[in-house]
Amino acid sequence: MKNNRYGAGWAFLWAALLTTLVGAEEVGYFADNGFGKPLATLHHPSGEYYQGSTYLAYQGPHEDAYVCAYNHLTKKWTGPLLAGVSPMGKTPDPTDNGEVDNHGKPAMMVDGQGYLHVVFGGHGGNALLGTNLLGTPAGIGRGGKLIHLVSERPEDITAWRVLDNISPFGTYPQFVQMEGGAIYLFYRHGTHQSDWVYQKSGDQGRTFAAPVAVLKHQKSAGSEVHDAWYAWFGKGLGDTVTATYMYHPCAYPGHSKARQNVYYMKMNAADGSWENVLGESCEVPITKEAADRKTRLFDSGADRCNHGTCRMDGEGHPHVLFRYKGGQVRYTRWTGRAWTDPVAVISDGEEKGQDGDLVVESPTRVRAMLMRTKGGQHEVGWWSTVDGGQHWEQEAPLFSRPGGGLDIGALIEQGSGRGLVVVSEGRVPEHLYRKMYLLGEKGPVGREAAEASLIQPQLERLRREGARAVPAAKGKAGKEGVEEDD
């Protein structure tokens, strides 16, 4: 008895000492085990707010899918916990980002019953997984496999299982959940030369119908170029889904990272029909020719355009962000009669490495959550317009980092009003691990250092070994902090 009390006393003292030393210290990040490029706007949502908590997914060690939860009432974090193992991960962890595939990062959502869904791990699959009727698989031993995980229990990130109900060939997973409960999973059905498709579920993701092609890949008429696409799908007004997309002229040999033009169309979920912004019917899968004729909102010529996001106003008119040339965010909206001239949202700072998402409050009042670089400083925060996008004002930055870049996801789903977004460090000198931050209206949602710093001993070892991280594969056109879509 005496010994027990004595022991308990020491345990208490030790806990108090630990709290004094590290536990009481709060840090801005919620985890330090993001890996490579842990998240991107193209893989979305990266998180969802549900019943008082925000659930997040990102790419962690070995490119595996990790999840975290933050309870806004108790201000307590749970996780990160390993949800699923990526078939593309490597051991030991590479220190050259060129060896990290980075395409298998997760998208996640919470269904109507509170179960959590994560889709991750795919970059086209390979022929051992079957025959890809809608595209081109990666080579044997490459391409991973698109995997669908569901939580064992609602609102609980601790236990997961695989549901074998989606195509293994997918990459760039994107969930769109309708008010009526239908769940759409959009993705590219293979490597570059593949259709973009969706699978629809009417039973909370337990089963999915066969893929339906939306954007058609095919050899371009009279040339060696193969028509290919990059696309971002989102919830529209009512029972609709928006598609904004870019053209990729894909050719081997002489492959380039060219992305051109911006296109928009909309699906009426009730019957699966698609229409352009004028309401004219579009047959899917849409071809390059039809897309040029009916859905192109911006002709970039040979200049590079890359995807951003698209959100609708209360009149059902789309507002579109896209990245132009080196990654300068531009904004345009449909007025009901025409697309406005695309405007550079950020007028000062470097015209590269920008990315982000939109909150549309009315046809003329819009806020953009963006990351950008100015004077070597990387910032994340809001820019807002009250005149329909002609002029934008920067609000006080929510987060900044002096060098090394950042990566940003799309806004947390159902949390747009709360303005939550996840960002990660773009790179650090010694390794490919990145601190992860959840940003709210006041900046990072903090966490006790002892909870957030999970892999510090490992990172310390990497530092001692003098490893040098290689931030991006040599020869790639990308700049720091810019997702290299592939």
Ligand code: ZN
């Ligand atoms: Zn290509």
